Amino acid sequence: MRNAIPAKLKLEVTLRYLATGDSIHTLEALYRVGRSTISHFLPKVCEAIYKALKDYVRIPSHEDWKRIEHGFRTKWNFPGCVGALDGKHIFSTPTLEWKIIMDGDDNFLSTPEEISAAAQSVTENLLPTKSRRQYDKSYEKFMAWRLEHQTTSFSENVLLAYFKNLDEQFKPSSLWVEYSKLKSTLNIYHQTDISKYAKLLALLKRKSEGFKAKKAKTFSPEELKKFIEEAPDQNHLFNKVAVILGIMGACRRQELHDLKNNNIIDAQETLVVHIMNTKNRIDRTFTVTGKYYHICKKYMILSPDNCNDLNFFVRYANGKCFAQNIGLNTFGQLGKNVASYLGLLNPELYTGHCFRRTCATLLVDAGGDVTSLKRHGGWKSTTVAESYIDNSIASKKKCQIH
Known part of the structure; x- marks a missing residue:
């Protein structure tokens, strides 16, 4: 059995590391102690030093x-x-x-x-609560780029160079997302309004010319009817209920994931569903009736008694529900699973947003106007709401001249 490394040697290595800033590779060569071993005992020795000298080593008030x-x-x-520390940057x-x-x-x-x-x-509290980490991540990335290029300015030329660099990594749609996040963070942290940078906006618009963002494919009424009526409940009851709520409520995958038992009220042959804490902070309510009510009710009856504190959707397998929440990615794969069951082409294009787009398309095909569409889906912008409408055959027929 090998002898343990003496405490004196551990202390010598640690003190040299703290005093000189030598790399662990250098310490390995100097003291003939393995890198992994040094990495393992360094924090422990530092903790021991702190405990022994805690009356002298303290965090300033x-x-x-x-x-x-x-x-x-x-x-x-x-x-x-x-x-200031000598020897370290x-x-x-x-x-x-x-x-x-x-x-x-x-x-x-x-x-x-x-x-x-x-x-x-x-x-x-000025940044969006749910996506604040993404905003700060984009801000930190930009600040690191400034440091690397040795500039302290937030001028338009600096932003132009930065987005030119991003252009090699991102699609035009993603560039606009980065622009939006930087616009908010730079305004909050440095009082710099990059929305006034005309050349930067012109660059982003130029990059967007001719670009068509991929959109989630939509299901037709016939495809949805076939899945709900023919797919066996033994394996697909959860999928059916998620499809019903997702399309009838124009739900995002996050909203389906976060749905709680107390957000659904059984009002005798009608389910009243409340969608809370949405992405755009607009709460929505919709109902489920008819045969779709009975499908959802069947799933609710199977839910274990100890699921009151869990989400509405719990793990379902072989005709049984279990007291375990379903992960967010499961809802993201739901459209692909339904498309695969139906044997549709390119099932991977039926993303987690396909139910929201399908709902918008079906609503307009049924005669709904833009106001009804915005109210049902919780959209604030008419342009955004209309972008969710697929170019279905039914909508094309309405444009024909008879």
């Missing part, structure tokens, strides 16, 4: 941070700096509070703590 920052600001003209993303300090508060020490906290709280 809020007042300490302010005092240190004031010294760097007044003596060395480094505002926002609270420390440390890249970090500033917190929202420091962004507020650096971008708009010239006298940090005169700003009461409660005002800074209130400003930080407001700033954190």
